[in-house]
Amino acid sequence: MPPVRRGFRSCAILAAFLCAGSAAAQDLAPPTQPAESAAPPVALLAADDRGQAARLADAALSGSGAFDVARALTVEVGPRLAGSAGDRAAVVWGLRALSGLGLRHVRAEEVTVPHWERGTASGWITAPYPQPVALTALGGSVGTSEEGIAAEVVRLDSLAALRELPSDALKGKIVFFDVAMERTPDGTGYGRAVGVRGRGASEAAKRGAVAVLIRSIGTDRNRLPHTGALRYAEDAPRIPAAALSGPDADLLAAQVASGRPVAFRLLLTARLLSDAVSSNVVGEIPGREAPEEIVLLGCHLDSWDLGTGAQDDAAGCAIVLAAARLLGELPRPPRRTVRVVLFANEEFGLSGARAYAAAHAAELGSHVVAAEADSGAGRVWRFATRVAPEALGLAAEIAAVLAPLGIEPGGNEANGGADIGPLRRLGVPVVSLQQDMSGYFDVHHTANDTLDKIGPTDLDQPAAAFAAFAFLAAEAPTDFGRLPPETDSPF
Amino acid sequence: MPPVRRGFRSCAILAAFLCAGSAAAQDLAPPTQPAESAAPPVALLAADDRGQAARLADAALSGSGAFDVARALTVEVGPRLAGSAGDRAAVVWGLRALSGLGLRHVRAEEVTVPHWERGTASGWITAPYPQPVALTALGGSVGTSEEGIAAEVVRLDSLAALRELPSDALKGKIVFFDVAMERTPDGTGYGRAVGVRGRGASEAAKRGAVAVLIRSIGTDRNRLPHTGALRYAEDAPRIPAAALSGPDADLLAAQVASGRPVAFRLLLTARLLSDAVSSNVVGEIPGREAPEEIVLLGCHLDSWDLGTGAQDDAAGCAIVLAAARLLGELPRPPRRTVRVVLFANEEFGLSGARAYAAAHAAELGSHVVAAEADSGAGRVWRFATRVAPEALGLAAEIAAVLAPLGIEPGGNEANGGADIGPLRRLGVPVVSLQQDMSGYFDVHHTANDTLDKIGPTDLDQPAAAFAAFAFLAAEAPTDFGRLPPETDSPF
Numbered sequence: 009m010p011p012v013r014r015g016f017r018s019c020a021i022l023a024a025f026l027c028a029g030s031a032a033a034q035d036l037a038p039p040t041q042p043a044e045s046a047a048p049p050v051a052l053l054a055a056d057d058r059g060q061a062a063r064l065a066d067a068a069l070s071g072s073g074a075f076d077v078a079r080a081l082t083v084e085v086g087p088r089l090a091g092s093a094g095d096r097a098a099v100v101w102g103l104r105a106l107s108g109l110g111l112r113h114v115r116a117e118e119v120t121v122p123h124w125e126r127g128t129a130s131g132w133i134t135a136p137y138p139q140p141v142a143l144t145a146l147g148g149s150v151g152t153s154e155e156g157i158a159a160e161v162v163r164l165d166s167l168a169a170l171r172e173l174p175s176d177a178l179k180g181k182i183v184f185f186d187v188a189m190e191r192t193p194d195g196t197g198y199g200r201a202v203g204v205r206g207r208g209a210s211e212a213a214k215r216g217a218v219a220v221l222i223r224s225i226g227t228d229r230n231r232l233p234h235t236g237a238l239r240y241a242e243d244a245p246r247i248p249a250a251a252l253s254g255p256d257a258d259l260l261a262a263q264v265a266s267g268r269p270v271a272f273r274l275l276l277t278a279r280l281l282s283d284a285v286s287s288n289v290v291g292e293i294p295g296r297e298a299p300e301e302i303v304l305l306g307c308h309l310d311s312w313d314l315g316t317g318a319q320d321d322a323a324g325c326a327i328v329l330a331a332a333r334l335l336g337e338l339p340r341p342p343r344r345t346v347r348v349v350l351f352a353n354e355e356f357g358l359s360g361a362r363a364y365a366a367a368h369a370a371e372l373g374s375h376v377v378a379a380e381a382d383s384g385a386g387r388v389w390r391f392a393t394r395v396a397p398e399a400l401g402l403a404a405e406i407a408a409v410l411a412p413l414g415i416e417p418g419g420n421e422a423n424g425g426a427d428i429g430p431l432r433r434l435g436v437p438v439v440s441l442q443q444d445m446s447g448y449f450d451v452h453h454t455a456n457d458t459l460d461k462i463g464p465t466d467l468d469q470p471a472a473a474f475a476a477f478a479f480l481a482a483e484a485p486t487d488f489g490r491l492p493p494e495t496d497s498p499f
Numbered sequence: 500m501p502p503v504r505r506g507f508r509s510c511a512i513l514a515a516f517l518c519a520g521s522a523a524a525q526d527l528a529p530p531t532q533p534a535e536s537a538a539p540p541v542a543l544l545a546a547d548d549r550g551q552a553a554r555l556a557d558a559a560l561s562g563s564g565a566f567d568v569a570r571a572l573t574v575e576v577g578p579r580l581a582g583s584a585g586d587r588a589a590v591v592w593g594l595r596a597l598s599g600l601g602l603r604h605v606r607a608e609e610v611t612v613p614h615w616e617r618g619t620a621s622g623w624i625t626a627p628y629p630q631p632v633a634l635t636a637l638g639g640s641v642g643t644s645e646e647g648i649a650a651e652v653v654r655l656d657s658l659a660a661l662r663e664l665p666s667d668a669l670k671g672k673i674v675f676f677d678v679a680m681e682r683t684p685d686g687t688g689y690g691r692a693v694g695v696r697g698r699g700a701s702e703a704a705k706r707g708a709v710a711v712l713i714r715s716i717g718t719d720r721n722r723l724p725h726t727g728a729l730r731y732a733e734d735a736p737r738i739p740a741a742a743l744s745g746p747d748a749d750l751l752a753a754q755v756a757s758g759r760p761v762a763f764r765l766l767l768t769a770r771l772l773s774d775a776v777s778s779n780v781v782g783e784i785p786g787r788e789a790p791e792e793i794v795l796l797g798c799h800l801d802s803w804d805l806g807t808g809a810q811d812d813a814a815g816c817a818i819v820l821a822a823a824r825l826l827g828e829l830p831r832p833p834r835r836t837v838r839v840v841l842f843a844n845e846e847f848g849l850s851g852a853r854a855y856a857a858a859h860a861a862e863l864g865s866h867v868v869a870a871e872a873d874s875g876a877g878r879v880w881r882f883a884t885r886v887a888p889e890a891l892g893l894a895a896e897i898a899a900v901l902a903p904l905g906i907e908p909g910g911n912e913a914n915g916g917a918d919i920g921p922l923r924r925l926g927v928p929v930v931s932l933q934q935d936m937s938g939y940f941d942v943h944h945t946a947n948d949t950l951d952k953i954g955p956t957d958l959d960q961p962a963a964a965f966a967a968f969a970f971l972a973a974e975a976p977t978d979f980g981r982l983p984p985e986t987d988s989p990f
Binding site: 079082083084085086087093094137138139140142229230231232254255258259262263266315316455456458459460461 | 570573574576577578584585629630633720721722745749750753807946947950951952
């Protein structure tokens with residue numbers, strides 16, 4: 009991840025702009041084609057379009073307005089968990105925001121979402137050294153009885169360790185999964201640690217446990233637990249599950265290390281209510297020549313309820329909306345349509361992503377490419393793709409235009425993101441404008457995910473990258489091919 | 500505040516040790532005497548004693564054991580607000596800890612303490628953009644009714660701004676004091692900001708306000724509000740008061756800045772209960788020749804209830820206990836008695852400090868000097884005094900022995916600390932081994948004041964400084980004189 013000094017960045021952008029303006033063949037020649045690409049070794053992107061992309065990026069770097077969008081969503085709406093009053097307020101906000109930023113065909117597309125309420129969460133170590141702890145329910149957890157659950161604690165450091173236990177070893181116990189997450193720029197530490205959050209409760213329940221505590225999946229040292237969805241298996245009792253903050257997990261581990269039996273009492277009032285109605289909020293910059301062809305930019309409008317969802321994902325929505333505003337203000341719109349989708353309910357089951365793929369099944373063949381911003385407020389440092397082999401030449405040309413932003417080319421195994429996952433599995437090419445996630449998991453899914461964690465200019469470089477990418481993707485004379493479908497159903 | 504590299508520090512300590520051992524007159528000569536000092540320009544401290552002090556410091560730097568003390572108090576007791584079950588457990592812990600560390604005459608000296616319970620705290624901005632906020636009651640606040648208090652918010656940026664308002668301007672309003680604290684190494688930003696916490700409620704109540712919210716007095720960006728004591732004036736109605744976390748204060752300020760009326764609902768269940776019994780926990784290293792003369796090392800055993808009181812003040816107790824342990828393990832005890840006092844209830848009215856001064860009134864003349872550790876886990880960077888003018892020569896000699904620890908000499912206007920304040924006002928000389936407080940107010944009085952905020956070796960340098968100081972003060976052939984008494988009553 010190459011850091012780029014601000015002065016250098018401005019120079020590089022200026023150089024890209026000037027070179028584009030003078031159409032200097034040497035600077036604009038596409039990079040050497042990857043061996044697996046079938047594209048001819050000539051420039052696909054017009055010099056004027058490269059120059060326009062660089063100018064869009066420069067405009068974003070000079071002040072994209074993205075921070076103002078993030079501020080508005082966090083100050084005027086705040087927490088917006090699927091099905092909540094905040095979620096409904098967010099849809100109203102989204103419709104107004106998209107119209108206000110100059111998008112067209114602005115609309116709410118209904119999505120049925122699950123409606124879970126966190127309620128209150130309390131926990132106490134009751135022996136050997138009584139102390140209250142800071143914890144929160146995992147998303148989707150059932151509540152406890154009014155008296156709570158009181159039981160002895162068994163500490164485990166992995167799901168694998170649990171599977172090695174005799175089948176009755178956890179009978180009547182509270183399992184404490186003590187798995188520490190590693191801090192990495194690409195966020196891969198999250199994937200390695202998060203399994204106990206999703207599957208820990210059911211795996212423990214199958215072995216007789218009555219509740220599960222996990223060390224928060226996060227990289228900070230604050231007494232603010234990280235929530236996130238669990239998934240109950242069909243073949244296991246549904247037991248309550250909660251996350252302890254890091255310092256509280258330390259405390260529980262220290263008491264376990266004392267060698268004396270550790271007892272805990274857990275009280276959760278979480279509950280699942282009836283399904284609710286939310287919406288994907290959609291708007292467009294209609295294409296100049298091929299309006300039916302779609303370049304999709306996504307983010308998610310919902311958030312967890314603990315914070316105001318600043319990094320997750322007001323930041324992403326701010327990035328794609330700022331990019332779309334810049335595209336909409338061009339004197340000549342791009343050739344294809346750029347569609348912005350603020351997806352409903354990413355956090356608690358991807359309802360919006362699935363609903364979009366289903367509602368737009370007939371036009372998925374016209375979705376040229378999709379990108380998503382859902383990684384916080386860090387700078388974009390890598391441009392990875394998952395496109396057809398014959399489109400790698402075009403991808404490399406786009407990567408070359410993004411390079412002055414301090415973005416290195418990635419491979420062709422991009423995931424794209426959770427909300428465009430159903431599209432990818434149905435054959436739509438995707439790209440990942442990967443953001444630096446080094447600090448993201450300090451606040452992810454916590455009460456600390458608030459506006460102050462985003463610097464006023466942090467979102468300008470990501471907005472520049474999304475604007476330049478979207479413009480080139482919408483203007484390119486060729487497309488990104490199709491991916492081999494992994495499924496024929498978005499569900 | 501001179502930072503000292505670890506390698507250099509070890510070398511400096513070693514040099515001090517070797518020089519002391521060889522009694523090289525050049526290195527051991529006292530520094531130039533301050534002009535106001537009447538002490539003669541010859542060494543008061545024996546070369547052997549300087550060498551012993553350096554060896555004590557070196558032993559502490561090599562592993563003082565202080566962190567283990569802080570860990571034990573936070574893991575085995577945790578929160579210990581005056582009058583609570585944790586407070587009682589802390590006294591039991593303290594008696595055992597002092598005995599275990601080899602102190603003598605270990606005892607609990609009863610102290611009557613006020614007993615306030617925080618209860619629960621909830622707050623919501625209800626207009627223009629409804630959102631819950633994170634807040635906590637200020638220490639001593641009355642609660643609200645069960646329905647809470649709902650009123651319009653008036654934002655003020657100082658107590659002075661409040662005093663300029665017409666007398667009825669705040670009638671029925673909730674006052675929001677939005678005063679930001681500055682981060683400084685010596686913690687002086689705290690003193691400049693904290694006035695609204697102590698006096699804001701009564702000042703606002705005198706002008707008709709129904710409740711007070713303050714921006715937390717702290718330097719962090721976490722959604723963990725900072726508590727701390729308020730003081731109700733006799734001539735004002737007692738209205739509820741709470742601290743918003745920094746990000747929540749930002750949110751409230753942003754909604755106020757929208758120009759639309761801002762409404763708030765506050766619900767506190769805080770209440771004052773009947774007085775309770777706690778104790779100062781006292782132990783000694785009896786003096787070899789003058790056991791009736793006392794060098795007092797203090798800290799406070801109580802903590803606020805939100806965290807486990809790791810920095811405030813398990814760290815301080817760990818520092819003075821580690822120092823005392825080292826003194827107690829000397830083959831030849833110091834000439835005077837070193838007395839350690841773990842004071843009861845510093846946080847909510849200094850009950851232990853007042854009770855100690857009252858109970859020991861008859862022997863205060865034998866208190867040669869007092870020092871206190873209540874500034875967290877930062878390194879000691881300055882040695883300031885408040886001693887009689889004729890003792891400045893001795894103070895300068897002690898400062899010279901502390902210098903290799905990276906400690907610079909301060910002036911003779913030291914405050915000493917809150918718990919030894921009554922002693923100082925009654926004429927007992929004090930010193931301040933000032934710790935770096937740059938990061939202290941990130942966690943001070945919050946749920947984040949937990950063990951993980953202290954590094955395993957952080958307390959060794961402060962323990963070294965306290966051990967070396969206490970040894971030299973207990974061994975010195977002369978004393979620190981007396982201060983002019985400011986009062987004749989500890990109350």
